[in-house]
Amino acid sequence: MSQTITEELYSCPNCHKSLKTAENKQSCPHCEQVLTKCNFIWGRLTSEPQFRPKDSGGKERVNCRSESIGTTQIQKLNHSLEAPDCVGQTAIELYDRAVSKSQLGKRGKRTTAAACFFYCTKDNGTPRTLKQIAATDSRLERGEIGREYRLLCTTLDLTVPPQTSTDFVSQISQSLGVSESVRTNALTLTKAIEQSGEMSGRDPCGLAASAVYIASRRAGIEITQQQVGNIASVTERTVSSNCKLITEKFSQTRASTPS
DSSP states (O other): OOOOOEEEEEEOTTTOOEEEEETTEEEOTTTOOEEETTOEETTEEOOSOOEEEOTTSOEEEOOHHHHHHHHHHHHHHHHHTTOOHHHHHHHHHHHHHHTTSTTSSTTOHHHHHHHHHHHHHHHTTOOOOHHHHHTTOTTOOHHHHHHHHHHHHHHTTOOOOOOOHHHHHHHHHHHHTOOHHHHHHHHHHHHHHHHHOTTTTSOHHHHHHHHHHHHHHHTTOOOOHHHHHHHHTOOHHHHHHHHHHHHHHOGGGOOOOOO
Protein backbone atom coordinates (compact mmCIF):
# COMPACT_ATOMS: atom_id res chain seq x y z
CA MET A 1 0.00 0.00 0.00
CA SER A 2 1.39 3.40 -0.90
CA GLN A 3 1.84 6.00 1.78
CA THR A 4 1.64 9.76 1.48
CA ILE A 5 5.13 11.27 1.98
CA THR A 6 5.55 14.95 2.76
CA GLU A 7 8.75 16.97 2.96
CA GLU A 8 9.64 18.21 6.46
CA LEU A 9 12.09 20.86 7.60
CA TYR A 10 13.90 18.46 9.93
CA SER A 11 17.44 17.29 9.23
CA CYS A 12 19.04 13.90 9.66
CA PRO A 13 21.31 13.75 12.75
CA ASN A 14 23.81 11.72 10.68
CA CYS A 15 24.15 13.52 7.34
CA HIS A 16 22.11 16.69 8.07
CA LYS A 17 20.09 16.28 4.84
CA SER A 18 16.32 16.78 4.69
CA LEU A 19 14.14 14.01 6.05
CA LYS A 20 10.88 12.63 4.70
CA THR A 21 7.94 11.80 6.93
CA ALA A 22 5.33 9.07 6.63
CA GLU A 23 2.83 8.59 9.45
CA ASN A 24 4.89 8.32 12.65
CA LYS A 25 8.26 7.66 11.07
CA GLN A 26 10.89 9.81 9.48
CA SER A 27 13.45 8.47 7.05
CA CYS A 28 16.53 9.87 5.40
CA PRO A 29 16.60 9.16 1.64
CA HIS A 30 20.34 9.88 1.62
CA CYS A 31 21.76 7.58 4.31
CA GLU A 32 18.61 5.41 4.68
CA GLN A 33 18.36 5.86 8.43
CA VAL A 34 14.83 5.45 9.82
CA LEU A 35 13.79 7.69 12.71
CA THR A 36 10.79 7.48 14.97
CA LYS A 37 9.16 10.86 14.74
CA CYS A 38 9.65 13.14 17.78
CA ASN A 39 12.15 10.76 19.39
CA PHE A 40 15.49 11.90 18.00
CA ILE A 41 17.91 14.08 19.91
CA TRP A 42 21.51 15.18 19.41
CA GLY A 43 23.41 12.48 17.55
CA ARG A 44 21.30 9.54 18.69
CA LEU A 45 17.79 8.15 18.69
CA THR A 46 15.47 7.21 21.52
CA SER A 47 12.65 4.72 21.35
CA GLU A 48 10.85 6.06 24.42
CA PRO A 49 8.21 8.76 23.96
CA GLN A 50 9.21 12.13 25.40
CA PHE A 51 6.98 13.95 27.86
CA ARG A 52 7.08 17.37 29.44
CA PRO A 53 5.53 18.21 32.86
CA LYS A 54 2.50 20.49 32.98
CA ASP A 55 1.84 23.01 35.72
CA SER A 56 -0.90 20.77 37.08
CA GLY A 57 1.60 17.99 37.73
CA GLY A 58 0.31 15.84 34.87
CA LYS A 59 2.21 15.01 31.69
CA GLU A 60 1.77 16.06 28.12
CA ARG A 61 3.59 15.09 24.95
CA VAL A 62 6.26 17.34 23.51
CA ASN A 63 5.26 19.46 20.54
CA CYS A 64 7.11 17.41 17.92
CA ARG A 65 7.49 20.16 15.35
CA SER A 66 8.72 22.75 17.88
CA GLU A 67 11.18 20.27 19.33
CA SER A 68 12.51 19.39 15.89
CA ILE A 69 12.85 23.02 14.80
CA GLY A 70 14.84 23.85 17.92
CA THR A 71 17.04 20.75 17.66
CA THR A 72 17.77 21.36 13.99
CA GLN A 73 18.58 25.03 14.62
CA ILE A 74 21.06 24.14 17.34
CA GLN A 75 22.66 21.46 15.18
CA LYS A 76 23.06 23.99 12.38
CA LEU A 77 24.61 26.57 14.70
CA ASN A 78 26.98 24.04 16.22
CA HIS A 79 28.16 22.93 12.78
CA SER A 80 28.37 26.40 11.20
CA LEU A 81 30.28 27.96 14.10
CA GLU A 82 32.45 24.89 14.74
CA ALA A 83 31.52 24.66 18.41
CA PRO A 84 32.38 21.56 20.47
CA ASP A 85 29.78 18.78 20.34
CA CYS A 86 29.20 19.11 24.09
CA VAL A 87 27.92 22.66 23.50
CA GLY A 88 25.25 21.42 21.09
CA GLN A 89 24.21 18.62 23.44
CA THR A 90 23.89 20.96 26.41
CA ALA A 91 22.05 23.56 24.33
CA ILE A 92 19.42 21.02 23.29
CA GLU A 93 18.90 20.00 26.91
CA LEU A 94 18.53 23.67 27.86
CA TYR A 95 16.13 24.25 24.98
CA ASP A 96 13.99 21.37 26.23
CA ARG A 97 13.71 23.16 29.58
CA ALA A 98 13.09 26.53 27.96
CA VAL A 99 10.13 25.53 25.76
CA SER A 100 8.27 24.21 28.80
CA LYS A 101 8.06 27.78 30.12
CA SER A 102 5.22 29.93 28.83
CA GLN A 103 7.36 33.08 29.06
CA LEU A 104 9.83 31.76 26.49
CA GLY A 105 9.40 30.97 22.81
CA LYS A 106 7.19 33.93 21.94
CA ARG A 107 9.90 35.29 19.64
CA GLY A 108 9.98 32.00 17.76
CA LYS A 109 11.48 28.58 18.41
CA ARG A 110 14.57 29.32 16.32
CA THR A 111 15.30 32.42 18.39
CA THR A 112 14.88 30.49 21.64
CA ALA A 113 17.19 27.76 20.34
CA ALA A 114 19.77 30.37 19.32
CA ALA A 115 19.59 31.96 22.78
CA CYS A 116 20.17 28.56 24.39
CA PHE A 117 23.15 27.96 22.10
CA PHE A 118 24.57 31.41 22.91
CA TYR A 119 24.36 30.72 26.64
CA CYS A 120 25.99 27.30 26.33
CA THR A 121 28.92 28.58 24.28
CA LYS A 122 29.62 31.11 27.02
CA ASP A 123 29.14 28.59 29.80
CA ASN A 124 31.55 26.18 28.09
CA GLY A 125 34.24 28.82 27.76
CA THR A 126 34.02 28.76 23.95
CA PRO A 127 31.82 31.81 23.34
CA ARG A 128 30.34 32.82 20.02
CA THR A 129 28.98 36.33 19.57
CA LEU A 130 25.37 37.24 18.87
CA LYS A 131 26.52 38.70 15.56
CA GLN A 132 28.15 35.41 14.56
CA ILE A 133 25.06 33.43 15.54
CA ALA A 134 22.64 35.72 13.70
CA ALA A 135 24.82 35.59 10.56
CA THR A 136 24.21 31.84 10.16
CA ASP A 137 20.50 32.19 9.37
CA SER A 138 18.58 35.05 7.76
CA ARG A 139 15.60 34.22 10.01
CA LEU A 140 17.60 35.10 13.13
CA GLU A 141 17.93 38.67 14.40
CA ARG A 142 20.73 39.67 16.74
CA GLY A 143 18.55 41.91 18.90
CA GLU A 144 15.81 39.33 19.28
CA ILE A 145 18.30 36.64 20.30
CA GLY A 146 19.79 38.99 22.89
CA ARG A 147 16.38 39.76 24.39
CA GLU A 148 15.42 36.09 24.46
CA TYR A 149 18.78 35.28 26.06
CA ARG A 150 18.19 37.74 28.90
CA LEU A 151 14.69 36.37 29.43
CA LEU A 152 16.08 32.82 29.34
CA CYS A 153 18.58 33.60 32.10
CA THR A 154 15.91 35.28 34.24
CA THR A 155 13.23 32.64 33.75
CA LEU A 156 15.48 29.64 34.35
CA ASP A 157 17.59 31.43 36.98
CA LEU A 158 20.79 30.84 35.02
CA THR A 159 24.11 32.24 36.14
CA VAL A 160 25.41 34.49 33.38
CA PRO A 161 29.02 33.50 32.63
CA PRO A 162 31.34 36.48 32.02
CA GLN A 163 33.04 36.84 28.65
CA THR A 164 36.71 37.75 28.41
CA SER A 165 38.96 38.40 25.45
CA THR A 166 40.97 35.29 26.37
CA ASP A 167 37.89 33.13 25.71
CA PHE A 168 37.84 34.16 22.03
CA VAL A 169 41.52 33.71 21.21
CA SER A 170 41.45 29.97 20.52
CA GLN A 171 38.45 30.18 18.18
CA ILE A 172 39.94 33.04 16.16
CA SER A 173 43.36 31.38 16.01
CA GLN A 174 41.86 28.09 14.86
CA SER A 175 39.78 29.77 12.16
CA LEU A 176 42.84 31.62 10.86
CA GLY A 177 44.99 28.49 10.96
CA VAL A 178 47.85 30.14 12.86
CA SER A 179 50.44 28.19 14.84
CA GLU A 180 50.21 27.19 18.49
CA SER A 181 52.97 29.65 19.37
CA VAL A 182 50.95 32.51 17.88
CA ARG A 183 47.90 31.44 19.86
CA THR A 184 49.97 31.23 23.06
CA ASN A 185 51.44 34.69 22.51
CA ALA A 186 47.98 36.13 21.85
CA LEU A 187 46.70 34.53 25.05
CA THR A 188 49.58 36.04 27.02
CA LEU A 189 48.71 39.45 25.61
CA THR A 190 44.98 39.23 26.36
CA LYS A 191 45.66 38.05 29.91
CA ALA A 192 47.90 41.07 30.46
CA ILE A 193 45.14 43.33 29.12
CA GLU A 194 42.53 41.77 31.39
CA GLN A 195 44.71 41.93 34.50
CA SER A 196 45.50 45.60 33.92
CA GLY A 197 41.86 46.60 33.52
CA GLU A 198 42.98 49.48 31.32
CA MET A 199 40.81 48.42 28.39
CA SER A 200 37.74 47.31 30.30
CA GLY A 201 34.47 48.03 28.55
CA ARG A 202 35.78 47.17 25.10
CA ASP A 203 34.32 44.29 23.14
CA PRO A 204 36.24 41.18 24.28
CA CYS A 205 35.99 39.58 20.85
CA GLY A 206 37.50 42.69 19.26
CA LEU A 207 40.36 42.68 21.76
CA ALA A 208 41.03 39.01 21.09
CA ALA A 209 41.09 39.63 17.33
CA SER A 210 43.58 42.45 17.80
CA ALA A 211 45.81 40.31 20.03
CA VAL A 212 45.84 37.50 17.47
CA TYR A 213 46.66 40.01 14.74
CA ILE A 214 49.59 41.46 16.69
CA ALA A 215 50.94 38.01 17.58
CA SER A 216 50.61 36.88 13.96
CA ARG A 217 52.46 39.86 12.52
CA ARG A 218 55.26 39.48 15.06
CA ALA A 219 55.62 35.89 13.90
CA GLY A 220 56.05 37.12 10.33
CA ILE A 221 52.62 35.97 9.16
CA GLU A 222 51.19 38.09 6.34
CA ILE A 223 47.68 38.82 7.48
CA THR A 224 45.47 41.90 7.32
CA GLN A 225 43.30 43.50 9.96
CA GLN A 226 40.33 42.99 7.67
CA GLN A 227 40.92 39.23 7.54
CA VAL A 228 41.07 38.98 11.31
CA GLY A 229 38.04 41.23 11.67
CA ASN A 230 35.98 39.10 9.30
CA ILE A 231 36.77 35.97 11.31
CA ALA A 232 35.85 37.65 14.59
CA SER A 233 32.81 39.47 13.14
CA VAL A 234 34.22 42.88 14.07
CA THR A 235 35.18 45.78 11.82
CA GLU A 236 38.67 46.47 10.51
CA ARG A 237 38.45 49.83 12.26
CA THR A 238 37.90 48.08 15.61
CA VAL A 239 40.98 45.91 15.11
CA SER A 240 43.07 48.94 14.10
CA SER A 241 41.92 51.04 17.05
CA ASN A 242 42.58 48.25 19.54
CA CYS A 243 46.04 47.55 18.12
CA LYS A 244 47.08 51.17 18.59
CA LEU A 245 45.83 51.28 22.17
CA ILE A 246 47.43 47.94 23.06
CA THR A 247 50.87 48.97 21.81
CA GLU A 248 50.58 52.35 23.54
CA LYS A 249 49.46 51.02 26.93
CA PHE A 250 51.60 47.91 27.25
CA SER A 251 55.31 48.64 27.03
CA GLN A 252 56.18 44.96 27.38
CA THR A 253 54.30 44.25 24.17
CA ARG A 254 55.35 47.32 22.24
CA ALA A 255 56.27 46.56 18.64
CA SER A 256 55.31 47.74 15.21
CA THR A 257 51.89 46.55 14.10
CA PRO A 258 51.68 47.14 10.32
CA SER A 259 48.18 47.40 8.92
